[in-house]
Amino acid sequence: MRVWLNQHAQAFSQVTRRMRSHKLATFLMFMLMGVTLCLPGTLYVIVDNLNRLAGDIQSDSQISLFLKLDIDSGTIHDIGEKLRAHPRIQEHRFVSRDEAWENLQQNADTAAIAGNLERNPLPDAFFLIPVPLTPEEIEQLQKELQQWDGVELAQVDTDWIKRLNAILQLGQKGIMVLVALLGFALVVIIGNTIRLQILTQREEIEVSKLIGATDSFIRRPFLYAGTIYGLGGGLVAWLLLVGIISLFNLTVAELAELYASGFRLDLPSIQTGLTIIASTVFLSWLGSYIAVNRSLAQFD
Amino acid sequence: MIRFDQVSKRYPGSNQALQDVSFNIEQGEMVYVTGHSGAGKSTLLKLIAALERPTSGTVLINQQNISHLRSAAVPFLRRKFGLVFQDHKLLYDRNCFDNVVLPLHINGISGNEAARRVRAALDKVGLLDKEKAMPITLSGGEQQRLAIARAVVSRPAVLIADEPTGNLDETYAREIMQLFNAFQQVGVTVIIATHDVRDIKPQAKVLTLSHGRLTSQTGSTVGATA
Numbered sequence: 001m002r003v004w005l006n007q008h009a010q011a012f013s014q015v016t017r018r019m020r021s022h023k024l025a026t027f028l029m030f031m032l033m034g035v036t037l038c039l040p041g042t043l044y045v046i047v048d049n050l051n052r053l054a055g056d057i058q059s060d061s062q063i064s065l066f067l068k069l070d071i072d073s074g075t076i077h078d079i080g081e082k083l084r085a086h087p088r089i090q091e092h093r094f095v096s097r098d099e100a101w102e103n104l105q106q107n108a109d110t111a112a113i114a115g116n117l118e119r120n121p122l123p124d125a126f127f128l129i130p131v132p133l134t135p136e137e138i139e140q141l142q143k144e145l146q147q148w149d150g151v152e153l154a155q156v157d158t159d160w161i162k163r164l165n166a167i168l169q170l171g172q173k174g175i176m177v178l179v180a181l182l183g184f185a186l187v188v189i190i191g192n193t194i195r196l197q198i199l200t201q202r203e204e205i206e207v208s209k210l211i212g213a214t215d216s217f218i219r220r221p222f223l224y225a226g227t228i229y230g231l232g233g234g235l236v237a238w239l240l241l242v243g244i245i246s247l248f249n250l251t252v253a254e255l256a257e258l259y260a261s262g263f264r265l266d267l268p269s270i271q272t273g274l275t276i277i278a279s280t281v282f283l284s285w286l287g288s289y290i291a292v293n294r295s296l297a298q299f300d
Numbered sequence: 301m302i303r304f305d306q307v308s309k310r311y312p313g314s315n316q317a318l319q320d321v322s323f324n325i326e327q328g329e330m331v332y333v334t335g336h337s338g339a340g341k342s343t344l345l346k347l348i349a350a351l352e353r354p355t356s357g358t359v360l361i362n363q364q365n366i367s368h369l370r371s372a373a374v375p376f377l378r379r380k381f382g383l384v385f386q387d388h389k390l391l392y393d394r395n396c397f398d399n400v401v402l403p404l405h406i407n408g409i410s411g412n413e414a415a416r417r418v419r420a421a422l423d424k425v426g427l428l429d430k431e432k433a434m435p436i437t438l439s440g441g442e443q444q445r446l447a448i449a450r451a452v453v454s455r456p457a458v459l460i461a462d463e464p465t466g467n468l469d470e471t472y473a474r475e476i477m478q479l480f481n482a483f484q485q486v487g488v489t490v491i492i493a494t495h496d497v498r499d500i501k502p503q504a505k506v507l508t509l510s511h512g513r514l515t516s517q518t519g520s521t522v523g524a525t526a
Contacts, residue, residue, distance in 0.1 A: 003408030
């Protein structure tokens, strides 16, 4: 056990010593990995935030229930009662056709249109706010309301939300592909770096093998090197990501204000950061493991 | 402790390097392997140190048949031997101390214990004051002594040297041979390949190879130590 710990401590200090004597190369390696990974990271954070925004909009959705023009007040009352009793409807508001007509005439923007019309073309209407529902449930509710007596049109605008969702899903898939490709690239880059290091230490490895070093003894410093590259690269990726999102937020805040919204991009969570670091560590460990094993096979 | 039984070794695409070689080496013996160049001396040493495996026949080291050894077990067998190579195989990117400490690191020994043993080994070969020097600044004889320090630092039971005096003048060569004798006197089995018959001490065992065959086997000091 002590021997084992000793060997790990030795390999670790050997690697850190070598990295300290090649500061620039090590720093560039960290940057390379960090920049490579902050690209999908940034996209992920943006899509994640848009998802959140889309979720907010969905739960805000309204259903407009336009009634038949020839409806009598008894049926209107019945519909009002049914809406009150419906478990999926949180709020409803009745706007009579006269009220709507008045609004139309008073509103400066629409007064001109109203002036051109000879008589009130507007139907009586209910405006409903459902409890928070998924787009599918809203569509179901819309179909149900459409069947009711005296309802001319139950209108809910979920189409654009569905489209947004589809685009966001596409975005997520795109990110997955990007992550897979860049992850592969990282394994190759690290593998190649470690392979070059092995070449420069060829003699040391040969001599070590001749005097009884096990394969894991030879592998250990290179695996540490790979892991440290991964750790540094992951940290750089995280910092870059926080920087980029903060920069975006300056503009996003202005834009959101124009839409009277307090929307901000959320900074990546600790969990996201740790995931990024864990995956870079794993990928670069994998890259070095493959490189070292291939080289060891050549030495025998 | 080392037993060869009808051992043959053939490298792909070349002549038979060794053919039907049988001998026995006891613990604490001083053994010379001689013969013309290309007679198979180096191959014989490589077989002993488990750097190669025989094509046929059996090589037994401490009752272990190296042909049947798992490759994961080979490094542990190699650690029983201290190897001195014809071309030193020193690492020129680090100082003398770091060259000698390498076998200890492989054995998982570090810190003060390692430093103490490295200094003891350097002292034995007379290079204690060169601890911080780079090997490239040493003379040929000093480099060879450094290689010996590295071979003995982990206190192996067997010291194997391939042409250790090959490139040295007579004074240096005599120093090196005295070193090997000193190790043999404290109980280390010493096996030296040499084409230089001047080196050979009269009481030593001599294995003479010619074209891969063992042509004579003389002398033995088994009685002296065993």
